[in-house]
Amino acid sequence: MTTTSEYNPRLHVGLLEELVTNVSSTDFPGHYPDEDHSWDLSKFKKKLQVKVQKLSARSIEFDLVGVDASIANALRRILIAEVPTIAIEYVYVWNNTSVMVDEVFSHRLGLIPLNVDPALLEMKASPSDQATDRNTIVFKLEIECTRNTAAPRDSKDPAVLYNNSEVLAGHLQWIPQGEQADVFIAHPPAPTVPGTVLVKLRPGQAIEMEMHAVKGLGKDHAKFSPVATASYRLLPHIILDEANPVPPHLATRFRDCFSPGVINVDPTTKKVSVDERGVRGETVSREVLRHPDLAGFVKLARVRDHFIFNVESEGPYEPQRLPLEAIRVMREKISALKAAAEALRAQGEPDGDVQMAET
Template identity: 45%
Template sequence: IKYIWTAISKVNNRVLKVHTTDYPGNYPGYDDAWNMADFKKNFRIDIVDMDENTMEFDMVGIDASIANAFRRILLAEVPTMAVEKVFIYNNTSIVQDEILAHRLGLVPIKADPRLFEYRNEGEDDEEGSEIDTIKLQLKVKCSRNPRATKDSADPRELYLNHMVYSKDMKWVPIGNQADVFADINIGPVHGDILLAQLRPGQELDIVMHCVKGIGQDHAKFSPVATASYRLLPEISLLETVEGEKNTQLPWTLD
């Protein structure tokens, strides 16, 4: 009984029938056929909040199915740059090559995909070119800290370079990229992503090639971590609500 009551409560507290009619023209005296002029007149986008990492906006005068289509486009069809090939020359850490390559592939890369071309499938050139590839290098070696105290047990004091972060992925320009992208700081979007932990004597020597792709091919190319939408209904009261009826509403009318 509790489960049924919970389900009914959730239904009663949400907006139903958010989409348009499946068969326009079935209501006498009401024209609900699609009209481009009316759509352009009533539709607008209001930006609520926007910063470097997030954006929130309202789409007013649009069907929920179209709003969901925008969400799916953001997830799957907006191109980005991501690590596609990982050349591991030395990995003496406890992280296996396959796991490390997977972690590197999911690190978001800060680069404008509009400035690069899609790489042709089956291309024999492993190095890529300046128009379709970004080259990154990760070269870190852990050693003991000679200045550490004898009684210390803190790895941050005992070892040097024992925490490998995404900020250690350095951009290596290909061709004329150093001149073309001189004003662009190409590299990981966030520098504090932990990739591996090392101990003295362990090291990583890795070269990565980033290419242009879309989320439909692989999740690493998806430009957003979360793309969601919620309904912003327009509630109209057809009559004055007073007295006890006012207390029965999910909100209070002043």
Template identity: 60%
Template sequence: MASSSSSLPPSVFNPRRHVGVNLERVTNVTNTEYPGHYPDEDHSWDLAKFKQNLQLSVKRLSQRSIEFDLVGVDASIANAFRRILIAEVPTMAIEHVYVWNNTSVIQDEVLAQRLGLIPLDVDPRMFEFRTQTDTPTDRNTLVFQLNVTCERMKNAPRGSTSQHKHEYVRSEDLEWVPQGEQEVVFADKPPAPTNKEIVLAKLAPGQEINVELHAIKGVGKEHAKWNPVATASYRLHPLVLLNPSKPIPPHLADKFAKCFSPGVVRVESGGKVSIDERNLRKESMSREVLRHPEFEGCVELKRIRDWFIFTIESESHYKPEELFLESVKVMRAKIASVREAAEALIAQPGADARVDGDVEMATA
């Protein structure tokens, strides 16, 4: 069903790369590119072939988010990057809260939880991890102070919405207290929250909050406050294939177009229907077209198994284009650790005998 004038790569229309999207189920979800699946075909992993098929292209980039296509990898690899982005890319977050005075209506524990969730614009690569037994130093700890008191403003303009100073306690009220060499190291960009408008509490006149905050380096699998992303997700690239042997009737062209996301189906003069491949990635795969019996056999809905549309929203110091590269670094470190452990195991005396014994047991 591929069009000769298609702007998509010809390999996109290879049925082996397709995941079938049907009315009530999804088919062909398992990867088949491994040795022995197809007779007389060698699908053993090859680095040169992998480099040729691997593609990464940025489609949208803003100050806090990025959308890019990752093509040519298995779903297990794409999902590994997603999980690393959420749980294993380190950031800085407030871990210890020392409450000297809190006369607001918010309990100390709730206030500490809110403070811990404030994303900090601090490069975690400048700090070391700190365990419970480590002594706080300028290399593993950041110190902030929050000392505000709600007071009546004597010269407040008549009719102003607020007559009080510090009626709302916001993240911008956090004051960084340099320790050791930090004042020199962070002279160009002092540590601060990424968003200064986060409301932490509301105070009445005379109420006060005075706390000291210690931020340390951590990862999201320990607590969500160390997540570097607001979200990190992917979806398979959609593919809509029209059946040339059963065209859409002209009087149903508009109804057919409304079954898809806006811009995906183009209705030309005379009621001729075509797919706008530039907008194909916008298709939500609602399967609405499969509910109408008059369109049965006219169209096929597919997804491309190894074409992932990634969306990452940064909520930390990292720029959105840096986050995926950081996940690659974490992945490489994991692979290096596994390789080092395997080499150490092989180097031990009697390793060959143990391996042979394991093979015999597996065969039995």
């Protein structure tokens, strides 16, 4: 991307001091005379780019370039709400003398991320379906707090004074059912963060319960969402006015109006330039536009079809697998829509036009 290029309302979203301009894309059939914007697969393939920028054990940052905002937002929404995961759904409490009531503790258990690969389990068609080893993972929690008779007299640390003073996610015990011992031999079901504190106990308090985890979707309950966050932002675009460069005595103030590393100032000539690698970190606070003596040297924008995605995994999925799972779900939805359209066409008017069904 050339940061000194002219502002193009067809490619960029403009950012003024108190206004955002050219928000909607205009590249659709009929908007520009003598221009063909009908769907073309070869053109789409040529424009489409997907590039991973950062990858860690829990998160991924990647660029999605060359698609409309509707596609990017559909991908984000699917990541949050329609990629399946496994979570605790049913809790059978036999004994709970802790300070946390059954309902609150059950809700807390449901929010524990589990490392179970959803591909290894079937989804129940309805809550009333019979629980089997194909659709249910069983956990047990049996723990009691007692005094540590060997604790030093002057100790005040509950972890030293008592045994099992804290109930952790790691205390959940997986109880294999049917063939599950063989299916999950490589990765036994367990919480992804064993050290998560669920509740604190004191001597005489105990918990005994059984939990059933099932496959579900985030649109039904947030506990089934596979991500901690899935968001995107448009790539910032900073356009310096080459015909009206920033004066040397204003260069430092101009640089300080942006995020660190975005604007470079030559130590000798005091010439201002944009660091294209640093632009990704710009927050586009528009601070520079608040100063009348600086605002005339720059235009701020965002690239309309360049989306910077940030996705954090909280379940069994590796971060790089999450976008692929979202695309798989999107393809299934498109296939279902295509089949429905073809069915309507088959029973439609003689000219073959698809008629909109009344709802």
